[in-house]
Amino acid sequence: MTSESDAARIARHRPPSGMVSPRFSGPASFMRLPILDPAEAPGRIDIGLIGIPFDGATTNRPGARLGPRGVREASTGTRAINHATGIAPYELAACADLGDVPVNPIDVAETGRRIEAFHAPLAAAGIVPLSIGGDHFVTYPILRALGRDRPLGLVHIDAHSDTDDAQYGGTRLTHGTPFRRAIEDGRLDPTRAVQIGLRGSQDSRDELDWARGQGVRTIGMEEVLARGLPAVATEARAIVGAGPTYLSFDIDALDPAYAPGTGTPEIGGFTSREALSLVRAMAGLDLVGADLVEVAPPLDPSGITALAGATLAFEILCLLAQAVAARRGTIGRA
């Protein structure tokens, strides 16, 4: 594709200016992006925002099935240019809202197959997904689709490791197991995986012991506090290196003071400000996909959790747009 047609394609797939139609007007798509049938996405867009309204694998408080609705609504307030980095994602990449994965709210395994089937053809067409959950189970079938040809690196920001083997007497598909399943399936390279912000109490030692035994670098909140965010971010970047990498952000990484609307809150978390700077510090990685999960709007009538999720999703979108442009050769690597 020529750079001229890339420019035309990018110009057709971006939000309307908030200075022409107010940001509070119109139907609430992600970031006010055009809504596109995923079947028509190949060849047209570079980044697809995807809702996954599923919380059937939640082991604690439910509500994340309404995450995509809540984040879409809150995300209409985002503008086009990142004030801190100057990145304008809609100038770098053609973006669209591809709607929601058709989940089955009462069948985890079937929903997993549908999530994988939704993402696989997009990945094959080189479209980068930014998927909005949904509980954290949804990341496993996404990784099955994206890591099919080679295991991916992982930057995982969360209060929890989500590397349990099973919960409630042998249930292996839950929001506490996605990264263990993805490593077992060869979709993640555990030696290129880092988890940041872990804290709280555990049901067993096995969750963290297993992850560390595989080579996953687990960075607890105490270590973040002792060493500082810049040092932790630098180490995370070195761990995933230059290879293809996935970013997964669980909103419960934030302190419940900033994100109360989530199923498994843990005190002692990141401030919104810290979370934004941690995401921003991942600029220049070869990101092939990302998600933002566990926003549960019914647990937060104030809406600040969805606002945090939408704002972080824009920050992540900026990283993905940079990665798309770097792979195309439009901009150099950071």
Ligand code: MN
């Ligand atoms: Mn999680």
Ligand code: MN
């Ligand atoms: Mn979590």
